Each structure stands twice: as C-alpha cells, then as structure tokens.
Amino acid sequence: MNIINTRSQENSFGPFAHFHTNASWEAVKNLTHDTFQNKNIQLDIRQLPVEYNFVTETIPQILCEKNPSLCIYVGVHGATETILLESRAFATGYTHADISGRCPPDNCCLDKDGPSELHTNLNLKAVADEVNKSFENRMVELSDDPGRYLCGFTYYTSLKLAKCPSVFIHVPTTDICDSNTTAKVLQLIIPLLVDQARNLKSTQEN
Secondary structure (H helix, E strand, O other), rough: EEEEEEEEEEEEEEEOEEEEEHHHHHHHHHOOOHHHHHOOOOOOEEEEEOOHHHHHHHHHHHHHOOEEEEEEEEOOOOOOOEEEEEEEEEEEEOOOOOOOOOOOOEEEEOOOOOOOEEEEOOOOOHHHHHOOOOOOOOEEEEEEOOOOOHHHHHHHHHHHHOOOOOEEEEEEEOOOOOOOHHHHHHHEEEEEEEEHHHHHHHHHOO
C-alpha cells in the first residue's frame, strides 16, 4: 500500500499474496512533485509493508510527526476494472493473515469497543464525477467496502487517529490498467481531494 501526504501523505502497499508486483506502488511511484508544484501540493510518498503490526505502530507515528493536511492511501484490488474511492472502513473482521502470517488481536482495528465503522468526510462523488469528465469511459467509481484486510485496517486506523481528512483509493491490477494510466488518473484525483481538505480546514477555522 502507498500513503500520500499533501503536505499530503500518500501511502502504497508492497507485494503480498499473489501480487508480486503491487499495482498501487507502480502507479504511485510515477507521481512526481513537479506535477503538483503549480497547485502548491507537496507529496510525502511511502510504501508500506502488508503487515498489521507495522500499520499499528507506524501510522500513528507518521501522523504525529508529519501532521499532514490530507492522507491518501492507495492499494490494489484484484477484482476491479476501475479506480475505486472508498467511503468507509470497518473496525472488526480482520481474519486474513498478513505477509507475516499474523492477524491483529481480536481480529479488530485499534479498539474493539470503538465505532463499528468510520466514514471519510470528503465528498468522493464530486471527485469521481469531475475526474470522469476527462474520459470516454468511467475510470473512477465509488465503493463502501475496502475489505477486511490491510487496506481496510489501515483506512480505519487513519480515520480514527488522523486530525486531517483521510481517503483510501483502490486501483486495478496492471493487466487491467497500466501503471502510467493509473498514475494519470491519480494526478487528476489528488488536487480535487486537496482542495476539499483545504476548504474543510478553512471552514473549521472560521
């Protein structure tokens, strides 16, 4: 998975299971700071291992040290043909072992007594609708189920702990959509998300 901070934090995942090359990282590493310079967007891009313990220990540290204005997480989805903007994440049900063969305690994220699900406060429909205007076929769709693996686990962690908006983006495998095309779509998505995050911050401060 990848994480992008704007002073954006963008995270992408590394290889796991049968994904020897993770499409999310292949796309995210093609993003360049120059692409966003004229929009005053600074990216902090990281690749995350597909491990629950790493997420539990590292994401809070990153959020504290970097104080991002927006967190964007990007992961691969083996069954989608479009890019998915995920609207929520779940607290429990993480029964699939990570690359270390481990599951989180009680198969839950952070606190088993916490909210059963958390939602992003970003208007993802507006983002999808705007980006799709640039393509003949719909490239971006909405989803409300990021799964019960590291994608959903990381998303819930960020929604729970981050002081800024968070969003998770699922991308297709490279045989469905090549990494350059996925990167181009992300380049359209990111500024729209950043604008929303800035507007939310401005509203909260006024």
